[in-house]
Amino acid sequence: MSHLNDMALFVEVARARSFRKAAEALGMPNSTLSRRISELEKAIGLRLLHRTTRKIELTEAGQLYFERSKRIVDEARLAHEQLGAMLEQPSGVLRVSLPVDLATFYLTPIIGEFARHYPGITFEFDLTPRRVDLVAEPFDLAIRIGKLEDSSLITRLIGRHSRHLYASPGHIEASGEPARPADLAKHECIGMLRSPIWTLHRGANKVDVAVRGRFTLNSVGMIRALAVNHQGIALLPEKIIADDLSSGRLRRILPEWQGSPVNIYAVTETRLIPAKTQRFIEFLSSRLMEV
Known part of the structure; x- marks a missing residue:
């Protein structure tokens, strides 16, 4: 579950191309979000982002990981929504x-x-x-x-x-x-x-x-x-x-x-x-x- 959560955080950062914007959207501190993504990169052994003072770019591995993660996160969200609807009705x-x-x-x-x-x-x-x-x-x-x-x-x-x-x-x-x-x-x-x-x-x-x-x-x-x-x-x-x-x-x-x-x-x-x-x-x- 923790890995899936970190994957979802990475998807938000990749979409926003900004830690600050993603952190604001997620309602969490910028430093915490940056640390979680760094820990994710260490856990999977791949550099996913090029970080500069002005912008963030996906590495080649990051682009592949983003596409895979986006599909998994979107499917998980859809399953959660369907489960919520089933519980309601x-x-x-x-x-x-x-x-x-x-x-x-x-x-x-x-x-x-x-x-x-x-x-x-x-x-x-x-x-x-x-x-x-x-x-x-x-x-x-x-x-x-x-x-x-x-x-x-x-x-x-x-x-x-x-x-x-x-x-x-x-x-x-x-x-x-x-x-x-x-x-x-x-x-x-x-x-x-x-x-x-x-x-x-x-x-x-x-x-x-x-x-x-x-x-x-x-x-x-x-x-x-x-x-x-x-x-x-x-x-x-x-x-x-x-x-x-x-x-x-x-x-x-x-x-x-x-x-x-x-x-x-x-x-x-x-x-x-x-x-x-x-x-x-x-x-x-x-x-x-x-x-």
Whole structure:
């Protein structure tokens, strides 16, 4: 890279036929520019310039070196400009594995906004519960929620769910309202599979409650629907039930307490990702970190 930079400096001097004019155009001291060209001549073992007090002329070797250097420098600049344009407006197919509930309740409007910003990108989304193999399958990235398994994959935290307790007015009327977290053990609670313990926080206080209920499942959307239909108390992110809350279909209970936040991650096979993937991750992070 240093040699290419010195080559670019030489091209500017050769074009200007003046160290002073080239130094002014480059925004660097004349003495520094002269020293760099002298070092370049020593490095390649050729005298490139005839220097006099009045003017600079190219030697025969300097003329050949100028023509070669000009072509290389111009190609490098063009490649840099093309890369910059590609980074500004990335294109291609973006293949992403997404959790069904996150995609349905959060990401659809965010992805629509992203698509308007980057019209050159097309999308292929896999909305299944399975953990795709980012090494063996042709995905650019996966969005995952909750605790991640140890692996060699690259993970980046891009968002966080805050969760609260909700129940329908009908359920509260029929079963009563818990007054403290321990009361949840006596109520019908709608839980996630393999998560029988709800950890609740109030400031510095933390309590674990073993919940029970007739329904345990792996769909946040269905947990919400069951709660709306008076089947029990649910621990859910507020944005998922915002419409139900404003319409009165659900009420927040134990409002001083909240559940442990759930992290949202972008997972890639490598840190060396294309611009389309990098922009998508950055865009999601800018929106989901506000959750």
